Amino acid sequence: MVQIAHRSLHGRVRLRLRSLRGNAARLEQVSAALAAEPEVLSVAARRASGSLVVTVRPGLSDDALISAAEEALVAAMSGKNPSKPPQPDRTDGTHWHAKSVAEVLSHLEVDPDHGLSEGEANARLLKSGPNRLPLESGPSQAALFAEQFQTLPVALLVTSSVLSLATRSFLDAVATLSVVGMNAVLGYVTEAQAEAAIHKLMSSKTARAAALRSGIETDLSSERLVPGDVVSVRAGQQAPADIRLIGDAPLKVDESALTGETLPVAKHGEAVVTAEAPVGERPTMLHSGTIVVEGKGRGVVVSTGGRTVTAAIAGLSASAERPRAPVEVELDQFSGRLVRLTLLACGAFFGIGLMRGVSAAAIFKDALALAVASVPEGLPVVATTTMSLGLRRMERSGILVRQVGAVETLGAVQTLCLDKTGTLTQNRLSVSDVACGTGAINEPETATHRLIEAAALNNDAEAEDGEATGSSATERALMEFALARGVDVASLRHKAARTAVQERSVERPWMATSHAGRRRPLIVKGAPEAVLAMCSQYLSGGRRQRLAESARARILASNDKMAARPARVIGFAEGPASAGLSAPEGLTWLGLVGMTDPLRPGARDFVAAMHRAGLRTVMITGDQVATASAIARELGLSGEAPLRIVDAPRLGDVNPEVLSGIARQTHVFSRVTAQQKLKIVLALQASGQVVAMTGDGINDGPALKAANVGIAMGASGTDLARDVANVVIRDDELGTLVNSVAQGRAVYRNIRRALSFLITTNLSEILVSLVEAAHGPGELETPMELLWINLASDVLPGLGLALADPDDDVMMRPPRRPGEPIIAPPEFRRMLLDGTTISAAALVSHFGGLARYGPGPKTRSMTFISLSLGQLVYTLFCQRSDVRHIRPGRLLENRTLDGAVLTSAGVAMAPFAIPGLRRALGLGAIGAGATAFALGTAMLPAAAVLARRGVWLQLKEVEGRPCGTS
Numbered sequence: 001m002v003q004i005a006h007r008s009l010h011g012r013v014r015l016r017l018r019s020l021r022g023n024a025a026r027l028e029q030v031s032a033a034l035a036a037e038p039e040v041l042s043v044a045a046r047r048a049s050g051s052l053v054v055t056v057r058p059g060l061s062d063d064a065l066i067s068a069a070e071e072a073l074v075a076a077m078s079g080k081n082p083s084k085p086p087q088p089d090r091t092d093g094t095h096w097h098a099k100s101v102a103e104v105l106s107h108l109e110v111d112p113d114h115g116l117s118e119g120e121a122n123a124r125l126l127k128s129g130p131n132r133l134p135l136e137s138g139p140s141q142a143a144l145f146a147e148q149f150q151t152l153p154v155a156l157l158v159t160s161s162v163l164s165l166a167t168r169s170f171l172d173a174v175a176t177l178s179v180v181g182m183n184a185v186l187g188y189v190t191e192a193q194a195e196a197a198i199h200k201l202m203s204s205k206t207a208r209a210a211a212l213r214s215g216i217e218t219d220l221s222s223e224r225l226v227p228g229d230v231v232s233v234r235a236g237q238q239a240p241a242d243i244r245l246i247g248d249a250p251l252k253v254d255e256s257a258l259t260g261e262t263l264p265v266a267k268h269g270e271a272v273v274t275a276e277a278p279v280g281e282r283p284t285m286l287h288s289g290t291i292v293v294e295g296k297g298r299g300v301v302v303s304t305g306g307r308t309v310t311a312a313i314a315g316l317s318a319s320a321e322r323p324r325a326p327v328e329v330e331l332d333q334f335s336g337r338l339v340r341l342t343l344l345a346c347g348a349f350f351g352i353g354l355m356r357g358v359s360a361a362a363i364f365k366d367a368l369a370l371a372v373a374s375v376p377e378g379l380p381v382v383a384t385t386t387m388s389l390g391l392r393r394m395e396r397s398g399i400l401v402r403q404v405g406a407v408e409t410l411g412a413v414q415t416l417c418l419d420k421t422g423t424l425t426q427n428r429l430s431v432s433d434v435a436c437g438t439g440a441i442n443e444p445e446t447a448t449h450r451l452i453e454a455a456a457l458n459n460d461a462e463a464e465d466g467e468a469t470g471s472s473a474t475e476r477a478l479m480e481f482a483l484a485r486g487v488d489v490a491s492l493r494h495k496a497a498r499t500a501v502q503e504r505s506v507e508r509p510w511m512a513t514s515h516a517g518r519r520r521p522l523i524v525k526g527a528p529e530a531v532l533a534m535c536s537q538y539l540s541g542g543r544r545q546r547l548a549e550s551a552r553a554r555i556l557a558s559n560d561k562m563a564a565r566p567a568r569v570i571g572f573a574e575g576p577a578s579a580g581l582s583a584p585e586g587l588t589w590l591g592l593v594g595m596t597d598p599l600r601p602g603a604r605d606f607v608a609a610m611h612r613a614g615l616r617t618v619m620i621t622g623d624q625v626a627t628a629s630a631i632a633r634e635l636g637l638s639g640e641a642p643l644r645i646v647d648a649p650r651l652g653d654v655n656p657e658v659l660s661g662i663a664r665q666t667h668v669f670s671r672v673t674a675q676q677k678l679k680i681v682l683a684l685q686a687s688g689q690v691v692a693m694t695g696d697g698i699n700d701g702p703a704l705k706a707a708n709v710g711i712a713m714g715a716s717g718t719d720l721a722r723d724v725a726n727v728v729i730r731d732d733e734l735g736t737l738v739n740s741v742a743q744g745r746a747v748y749r750n751i752r753r754a755l756s757f758l759i760t761t762n763l764s765e766i767l768v769s770l771v772e773a774a775h776g777p778g779e780l781e782t783p784m785e786l787l788w789i790n791l792a793s794d795v796l797p798g799l800g801l802a803l804a805d806p807d808d809d810v811m812m813r814p815p816r817r818p819g820e821p822i823i824a825p826p827e828f829r830r831m832l833l834d835g836t837t838i839s840a841a842a843l844v845s846h847f848g849g850l851a852r853y854g855p856g857p858k859t860r861s862m863t864f865i866s867l868s869l870g871q872l873v874y875t876l877f878c879q880r881s882d883v884r885h886i887r888p889g890r891l892l893e894n895r896t897l898d899g900a901v902l903t904s905a906g907v908a909m910a911p912f913a914i915p916g917l918r919r920a921l922g923l924g925a926i927g928a929g930a931t932a933f934a935l936g937t938a939m940l941p942a943a944a945v946l947a948r949r950g951v952w953l954q955l956k957e958v959e960g961r962p963c964g965t966s
Contacts, residue, residue: 002069004062005051013062015052015069027052033072039064095275096302097282101246104300108228112246112300115212115230124226131225131241131304133288133311133720209240211301225301234296235460235471239286242308243299245269250505252294252472253286255279256421257697257718258310259622259673264293264472278673279309280622289698289718293472294504310698313674314720326690326708327408327748330822331383334755345766352773363773383751386802390747398736400714402726408751409709410727411744412690414815416610417681417703419695420621420631422716423734425597427696429477432567433594435558437540438551441594444481450539451590454572456482456489457496458513458523463489474568477595496521502581512581520574524584528559528571528592535573538589547589558592566627567594599634606734607635613741614814618684619668620677622699628670638667648672659683677703690815694737696721711737738811745810747802752822754798756831757878759823761793761871763835768842768867778855779846782922785860789868792908797875800897804879834941838874841940842867848933849926857924861912862934864923868908869938872901877945 006014017030027045031052035043039060044053056065096104105112116124161177207222212230222240225231231243233251245251245267252264259280271283279287286292286299288308305311346367353363387404394401401407421427434447459482461468461475468479482489495517502512510526524531532555537544545551562569575587610617617637621628625647632643645668651659660683669680677693681703684691693700693707696717704710705724712725715732722728729736765786772779823831845866849859879894892898911918912925926934 002066002073004066007062013054013056013065015054015065017050017052017069017073030069030072034069037068040068094302096242096244097273097277097285098275099244101244101269104244104302105246108300108302110228110230110300112230112298113212114215116226116228117214121213121224121226121229124228125224128226128304129306130223132223133305133308133314207238207240225304227301227304229301230298231301232296232298233286233292235292235294237292239288239290239292241288241301241305242303243286244302245284245286245297245299247298249297250295251286251292251297252474254291254293254473255287256427256622257289257291258287258313258699264474267297269297269299280673294474310720313698313701326412327383327387327751327822328405334822338759345770349770349773352770356773356776383755383802385799386747386751386754389803390743393743394740397739398730398733399740400728400730402728406709406726408744408747409690410692410741411746411748412815413615413692413709413741413744415616415618415684415689415691417618417620417677417684417691417693417707419693419697419700420619420623420628421597422696423600423694423713424603424619424631424635425599427597427716429473429568429595430598431477431481431593432596432598433562433565434591435555435562435594436591437538437545437589438554438558439540439591441558441561441592444484447481447485447593448539448591450574451572451593452482452485452487453492453496454523454525454574454590455479455593456487456492457498457515458511458525458572474570474595478570478593481593500581512584514577514581520588521577522575522579522581522584522587524573524575524587525570528569529556531571531573531587532556532589534575534579534584535587535589536585537587539591544588555589555592562592562594564626564630565594565596566624566630567596569594599631600732600734602733602735604635606738607637609738609811610741611636611639613738613811615741618663618666618680620672620680620693620703621668621670622672623670625670628668632668641667643667645670648676651676656683656686660687663687664689674699674702678706681706695725696732742811745813745815746805746807748816749807749810750802750804752827753804753878754801755822756827757801757875758794758798760831760835760878761838761874762790763831764838764842764867764871765789767836767839768846768863771839771843772846776855779850779859781860781863785864785921785923788911788921789864789871789908792904793868793871793875796900796904796907797872797897800894800900801875801878803896804894834874834945837944838867838870838941841870841937844940845934845937848937849930852930853924853926857922858926858930861923861926862930864911864921865909865931865934866937869905869935870941872905872908873938873942874945875901877942 003016004013005016017027027050031043031045034040034052034054039057041055041057043055045051046053052069054065094107099107110116158177208219209222209225209229210217210219210232211225212218212232213220217232225241229241230246231240233239233243239253246269248268248270251267253267254264265280265283267283267286269284273282273284288303288310303309350363350367353367354360384404387407390407391401391404394407418424431444433441434444434451435441436446436448436451455478456463459471459475459479461471461479463469463479463483466483468476468483470476479489496515497517498513499516499521500514502508504511504526509530510524512522512524515521515523524534532552535547538547538551538555539545559569559571570593572590572593573584573587574590575584579586607617619628619632619635619637621631623631625645629643629645632638632645637643644666646662646666648669648671651662654662656679659679663680663683664687669676672680677700681691681693685706685708690708692709692711693703694711694713695701695704696713698718698720700712701720701724704712704721709727710725711727711729712721713732714722714728714730717728717732727740765781769780769786772781842863846859846863849862853859853862875897876892879897911921911923918925
């Protein structure tokens with residue numbers, strides 16, 4: 001992970017940490033940790049190269065230094081900050097779940113039958129603060145605007161404007177700063193609007209709670225709850241705080257937002273729990289944000305606001321840091337190389353001028369002007385505008401993106417980590433299978449009339465306007481099953497009104513109801529084994545048959561098969577009133593009903609599309625191995641490869657490097673906690689992967705925050721998930737994410753093409769200036785002339801290139817390799833060739849002007865026309881980075897680029913129609929013959945590109961191989 005790149009004799013050591021290249025925040029963490037070592041004198045971070053320059057005391061060995069650096073790196077990649085003292089746990093550290101009810105009540109000094117007095121509650125409220133989850137506030141408007149200036153390309157433009165002021169080129173400075181301001185405003189407005197759209201999705205309702213105050217149950221805002229409040233909870237209610245249950249009233253609670261576990265878990269206050277039990281295995285506790293789906297009970301509030309388990313996970317999210325967008329890092333690195341190239345060119349220019357006898361002061365001023373001309377003014381505008389417009393397109397399709405850089409990062413993703421519950425699945429139960437009598441498992445449509453009626457009558461859910469409402473997910477699923485089979489629930493319940501009920505309990509895993517007006521008035525549903533034990537007959541073809549042992553075995557086999565899918569399985573039976581409500585016996589078995597959390601529509605197609613695009617998919621879920629395995633196989637998560645599953649509790653505290661290796665080979669992680677999700681994402685990033693994470697729950701928050709792209713569900717997700725994610729799917733439709741990845745890839749490809757064009761054309765200007773300086777005094781273009789060429793031929797054509805539609809094959813290729821430079825060496829060689837061609841054509845016009853007019857404004861006019869228009873016509877050929885893929889018949893299909901080129905040509909030629917502007921640029925009026933000559937030379941670069949295309953075609957024909965024209 002850490003290598004020594006260089007060591008001097010004076011105790012200076014350069015450490016290379018490639019995994020942190022461009023990640024300033026984590027480099028600073030490692031730097032601060034090393035600086036605290038007694039043998040280390042100083043540490044300086046180098047973000048662009050991912051290295052640290054360390055000065056050490058004599059005697060510190062390389063091994064010891066590397067060991068210390070690796071320890072700091074592991075801590076940083078685990079989300080810890082070694083430069084700060086360990087942060088205290090946001091909870092108060094008391095193991096409330098393991099204490100007895102008497103101990104909890106004594107500790108909180110509360111009478112369970114009286115509750116707190118208003119005075120005591122108000123005093124505690126002043127001490128504990130409002131019961132409110134501390135969400136991240138996000139950047140202020142001023143900080144959001146300031147962020148637009150914190151890139152190296154923008155710094156180059158600011159430096160360029162300072163140089164212009166130093167050479168008294170005030171118009172140059174104003175024009176350059178205008179470009180910087182336009183870029184900042186565009187980025188700020190785009191991100192601010194996206195932030196506002198995401199916050200509109202956040203819940204604005206204040207929850208209510210029923211608390212016992214001075215012996216009277218009082219309805220109050222949940223924000224007023226304090227530790228010690230005795231509260232009542234019921235089905236359909238979200239737990240308003242961390243609550244220790246009191247009494248043995250059974251509850252079923254949906255903890256999926258906190259743990260990722262799909263099925264509701266049983267809760268009751270008298271359970272015995274160890275202090276070390278994880279959050280998902282605490283039956284005595286209701287944690288803030290979880291939902292009671294069945295039953296009602298009482299509890300005492302033990303933690304509120306920032307001290308709840310939910311707040312602890314939110315704190316873990318706050319400590320995680322998102323890496324910079326890959327394109328931002330690459331543009332910074334490229335800008336650094338551009339600075340070095342510019343300094344080299346200016347140095348050569350200065351040296352040539354001195355050798356030609358030009359005074360040092362004069363040539364220095366011209367060298368500064370050349371440096372200004374060498375900076376591509378369009379670079380930050382093109383990059384920001386391209387990503388901003390990509391963000392707009394995504395917003396129209398239902399994807400909200402917080403930062404413009406995340407648009408391109410979506411296209412760079414290599415590994416997609418998927419939360420299961422609520423993301424891949426709908427986080428609701430639906431009847432998927434039935435087995436009537438002792439028959440085989442079939443589709444729900446094959447259910448018998450008696451079984452469907454039983455599902456509607458022995459049910460606490462309601463049917464309103466054809467939809468199931470209220471009660472638990474299980475009850476609603478059974479009611480929807482009956483409604484879908486055409487049952488008129490209101491009429492049925494009127495004819496067979498419920499007369500008595502025996503509720504389910506911990507010791508009694510079934511529910512019994514009796515009904516008036518039925519021949520078999522007693523209906524029982526519950527755990528199949530328990531219900532089957534009450535039966536002596538089964539229904540087959542409308543007739544009751546004796547339930548022999550062989551029939552029982554077939555029923556239990558069907559139950560096991562359904563449960564292995566996995567599904568939640570319910571057994572149904574009916575009987576006469578004489579069977580008894582409290583301990584029924586002699587019942588008639590009706591059948592089994594299996595319920596699953598169905599996949600979201602299009603989830604399987606979404607995974608297949610990601611695989612075609614070369615992305616690896618990893619499911620990270622809190623569900624059990626069997627559930628996770630079944631869903632992964634249904635999704636085709638591993639493609640053609642064998643499915644590899646790792647049960648997270650077996651990982652323990654594995655070394656981050658080992659976890660990184662495991663994560664690269666695993667398709668599914670089951671029973672994962674919020675902390676483990678974060679570690680898995682960090683481990684994948686440490687291996688060099690660009691990682692996206694999808695999620696909707698509280699337990700997804702830390703991983704969403706740390707991922708390169710955190711993708712939250714907008715419709716069904718929690719506020720915490722939306723708060724920390726930088727991408728939100730407004731309607732939860734995964735299919736829209738496929739288009740967003742395509743847009744992200746198109747953005748990057750278009751930025752590369754625009755950047756290639758900008759650098760090629762600026763390179764041509766540098767080459768022209770160098771040749772003019774070498775040839776003779778008085779031949780140089782004026783600084784204002786070069787700036788006008790840059791503004792006319794850079795910004796609009798660059799935008800035209802950057803706004804091209806995605807290529808047809810954009811989602812059929814793998815993502816780009818990590819660390820791949822935005823301009824590869826072969827591409828730079830092509831840019832050098834094309835830049836030389838453009839400059840050569842301009843120099844032909846220049847020397848033609850010298851022969852006709854001599855040095856001066858008229859010759860500059862001919863050079864200006866040839867250079868600016870030559871660059872603009874060349875723009876059409878930059879729609880493909882490889883000359884072999886250019887199709888001349890399609891050069892004018894990009895209407896945006898066509899309009900940009902025509903507009904820019906008009907701007908470029910404006911000085912010849914405006915005398916005052918022409919004089920300001922140092923140009924002169926020329927005749928028709930000279931204009932025609934300059935226009936002809938402007939066409940030479942395009943002709944050269946087409947000639948190269950023709951030569952390539954000829955070579956392919958000679959070789960006898962087909963000529964791809966894609």
